[in-house]
Structure formats: C-alpha cells, structure tokens
Amino acid sequence: MSAPGSLERWVLAARVRTLPAATVPVVVGASLARPRPYNVTNTILCLIIALALQIGTNYANDYSDGVRGTDEVRVGPFRLTASRLVTPVSVKRAAFAFFALAAVAGLVLSIRTTWVFIPLGMSAVAAGWFYTGGPKPYGYFGFGELFVMAYFGFVATVGTAFAQHGHIPAGAWWWGLATGSMACALLEANNLRDVAGDRAAGKKTLAARLGRREGAWLFVASVAGAVLGAAFGGEPLVGAVAFVMYIPALQMAFSSKNGRELLPMLKQSAYAQWTVGAATALVMFVWR
Numbered sequence: 001m002s003a004p005g006s007l008e009r010w011v012l013a014a015r016v017r018t019l020p021a022a023t024v025p026v027v028v029g030a031s032l033a034r035p036r037p038y039n040v041t042n043t044i045l046c047l048i049i050a051l052a053l054q055i056g057t058n059y060a061n062d063y064s065d066g067v068r069g070t071d072e073v074r075v076g077p078f079r080l081t082a083s084r085l086v087t088p089v090s091v092k093r094a095a096f097a098f099f100a101l102a103a104v105a106g107l108v109l110s111i112r113t114t115w116v117f118i119p120l121g122m123s124a125v126a127a128g129w130f131y132t133g134g135p136k137p138y139g140y141f142g143f144g145e146l147f148v149m150a151y152f153g154f155v156a157t158v159g160t161a162f163a164q165h166g167h168i169p170a171g172a173w174w175w176g177l178a179t180g181s182m183a184c185a186l187l188e189a190n191n192l193r194d195v196a197g198d199r200a201a202g203k204k205t206l207a208a209r210l211g212r213r214e215g216a217w218l219f220v221a222s223v224a225g226a227v228l229g230a231a232f233g234g235e236p237l238v239g240a241v242a243f244v245m246y247i248p249a250l251q252m253a254f255s256s257k258n259g260r261e262l263l264p265m266l267k268q269s270a271y272a273q274w275t276v277g278a279a280t281a282l283v284m285f286v287w288r
Helices: 005-015 019-032 041-067 090-110 117-130 144-165 171-195 195-201 205-212 212-232 236-253 259-287
Strands: none
Touching: 005 041, 005 171, 019 041, 019 144, 019 171, 041 090, 041 117, 041 144, 090 117, 090 171, 117 144, 144 171, 171 195, 171 212, 171 236, 195 205, 195 212, 195 236, 205 212, 205 236, 212 259, 236 259
16 A cells, blocks of 8 residues: 555544544534524634644644654554654654644634633643653553543533633533533544554553453443433434434444454444534534
8 A cells, every 4th residue: 555645644633533532522412502593603722632632643743652652553543653654752742732723722712712722732732742741651551531521522512612701501501411421432443443552552541451342341331422412402302313323333332343344334433523513513503
C-alpha cells in the first residue's frame, strides 16, 4: 500500500471518525436551550472549541504514543509519528496549534458569557495532553473514560446549553450523560480493537485490564448510558433510536473478532452517534 499524501496523512491522523464525540454534544446542547432565538455565534464558538480539542488530543496521542513505541504495531487508523512520514516535533506542534485555537475560541466565548469557561478550558487542554502525554499519562492507567465522560459529555453539552442564554436547561445533565456515554462507546470500540497491542506496550486501558471478552461489557455500559440519558432527559424515543443504532456494534463487541476485524465497530459507533445527535436535534428543534 502506498503512503498517503502530505495532506491526506494529516486528515487520517485527525481521526475523522472520532469527531462525532466533539460535534454531537454541541448540537445536543444547543438544541436544549430555551427560550429561542438561539445564540448562533456562541454555538459556533462551542463547536470550534470542541473540534479543536478533539483534533488536538488526537494529534497529541499520535505524538505521545509514537515516541513511546506504543504504535509500533498498529491495527487501527494511520498514525503520523509511528509511520515516520512526519517528524515527532511537527506532530507535537500541530497538537498545540489546535489546543491554541481552542483556547482563543474559549477566551472569546468566556468574554461573551462567563469567566468560568476559562478554567474549564484550561483543564480540558491539560486533560487532552496528559491523556497519553507526560511522565504518567492517565490514559495508560485506565482513566480515559473519566476524561471522555467529563469533557465530551457534561462540559460540552451542559456548557453549550448554558452559553445560549446563561442558564442550564432542565434535563441537560442527563443529556450530558447520553453524549458522554456515546463518546465512551467510541473509546471502547477503539480500545477493544487494541487490547492485544496495548497489553504488549504496557498501556493499561480498562479494556486491556479486563481483556477482550470481559471488556465488551464496557461497551454495553456505554450504550446503556446513552439510552438512559436520552430517556431520562425527556426523550425515550431518542433512547430507542440509540439502542437500535448500536445493535450492530454490540454484536461485534460480543463476537470472536479481534484486532483489525473490529475496525467496523468504530465506524458503526460513529455512525450511531451521528444518527442519535441528528435525531435529538430534530426532536428539539422541529417537533418542539
């Protein structure tokens, strides 16, 4: 297989299939806001922050895992550092460039809304870097789910809803659980695929600690959180949509497939998250 082109390699390393984890919470959070009209500018700023943090974190993981040698035997998406097509320092700079973009957008949003977003944003950048970076990356010790749930669930969803009109709408925390759980489902789809490689590299994700078979229940818990969050958030129909959309991925989670054979599971999880996000927006914006 030929090496990807100079632009394509950066797009691949940005891991487009993980971007629903950043986009859907913003869409859901904006759709929760009452009363209308919606603050479009603040929503766009929230979307820029979320996407920049996600891409920055993906590049930071690429850099940190690459220099540690964790990605020497890849079964997942293309990585810049491990491929040696791009220098590690270039990948690191790209990560911090996206973190800087998130910081600038966050500063503008905080000026327009509340100073509370400043420390939240700083903690989000730190969490994105230290997920696999630094001397003791918490992602290597099984705490990645906490970061994902906190920042791509509650902070992104509730924060976007608050940015609309300066208050937290009813049910926002439940929807934070739903979006955070869907983001965790993406993480588990990724980690289940990489169980063997992560164990060999000493990366102790929860899935690696539990093993391929028992780790499948982490995916079940994530899907359950999405379904329950939507239901208790006031939209059981969206919860039902979530359950149906995740059935193919659930079947793969409990199959005998390993490694590259589980690549479609990540794709299906991303597709499910997009669909649930769209269904939520449709219900909130149109039906209500």
